[in-house]
Amino acid sequence: xxxxxxxxxxxxxxxxxxxxxxxxxxxxxxxxxxxxxxxxxxxxxxxxxxxxxxxxxxxxxxxxxxxxxxxxxxxxxxxxxxxxxxxxxxxxxxxxxxxxxxxxxxxxxxxxxxxxxxxxxxxxxxxxxxxxxxxxxxxxxxxxxxxxxxxxxxxxxxxxxxxxxxxxxxxxxxxxxxxxxxxxxxxxxxxxxxxxxxxxxxxxxxxxxxxxxxxxxxxxxxxxxxxxxx
Numbered sequence: 001x002x003x004x005x006x007x008x009x010x011x012x013x014x015x016x017x018x019x020x021x022x023x024x025x026x027x028x029x030x031x032x033x034x035x036x037x038x039x040x041x042x043x044x045x046x047x048x049x050x051x052x053x054x055x056x057x058x059x060x061x062x063x064x065x066x067x068x069x070x071x072x073x074x075x076x077x078x079x080x081x082x083x084x085x086x087x088x089x090x091x092x093x094x095x096x097x098x099x100x101x102x103x104x105x106x107x108x109x110x111x112x113x114x115x116x117x118x119x120x121x122x123x124x125x126x127x128x129x130x131x132x133x134x135x136x137x138x139x140x141x142x143x144x145x146x147x148x149x150x151x152x153x154x155x156x157x158x159x160x161x162x163x164x165x166x167x168x169x170x171x172x173x174x175x176x177x178x179x180x181x182x183x184x185x186x187x188x189x190x191x192x193x194x195x196x197x198x199x200x201x202x203x204x205x206x207x208x209x210x211x212x213x214x215x216x217x218x219x220x221x222x223x224x225x226x227x228x229x230x
Contacts, residue, residue, distance in 0.1 A: 052081060
């Protein structure tokens with residue numbers, strides 16, 4: 001893994017928010033313990049105070065499922081710390097986002113939202129080269145919405161920044177495969193990773209790093225027709 005993403009607050013469907021102090025107690029010791037590990041550390045949080053503390057502890061990426069909207073101080077903290085940011089689309093709060101999500105055109109609406117958030121980030125002094133976007137698979141979206149986004153990832157290159165896709169073990173894979181235990185969704189997760197990579201996604205957030213890397217390598221070699229020399 002090139003990046004290790006550390007999060008102390010669950011944002012899965014139906015989850016509740018936690019206090020800043022609790023989240024800090026969960027993530028800061030882990031980040032400090034991973035310093036020198038070799039991978040870039042990302043903090044997965046919606047809170048500016050947590051991001052700032054994580055930056056001091058060694059995190060280099062601020063990965064926010066609310067695209068820096070949940071906390072009014074997040075844009076300022078991201079700019080002041082110089083952290084890279086991942087701006088993700090989510091419809092509603094984690095507690096209720098899967099109750100009945102609706103869109104007229106999910107692909108275009110997610111694109112427009114991310115375009116607005118990229119503009120907000122650059123307007124706050126965050127350099128474009130420090131920004132990535134995530135369409136937010138599974139965050140306020142039905143299986144049809146998720147599949148539409150997966151089928152149209154190339155559109156998001158129009159934003160001019162790298163694309164991160166986090167489809168690993170998501171509920172839509174379980175619905176497609178009838179595998180309700182998340183750990184049994186790895187084959188589908190590998191397929192989703194290949195689908196994303198084939199459309200040029202630069203970053204994949206996964207659980208099975210070794211398995212995904214193997215699947216991607218075989219896919220690349222099969223497409224190219226030969227193994228790399230050496």
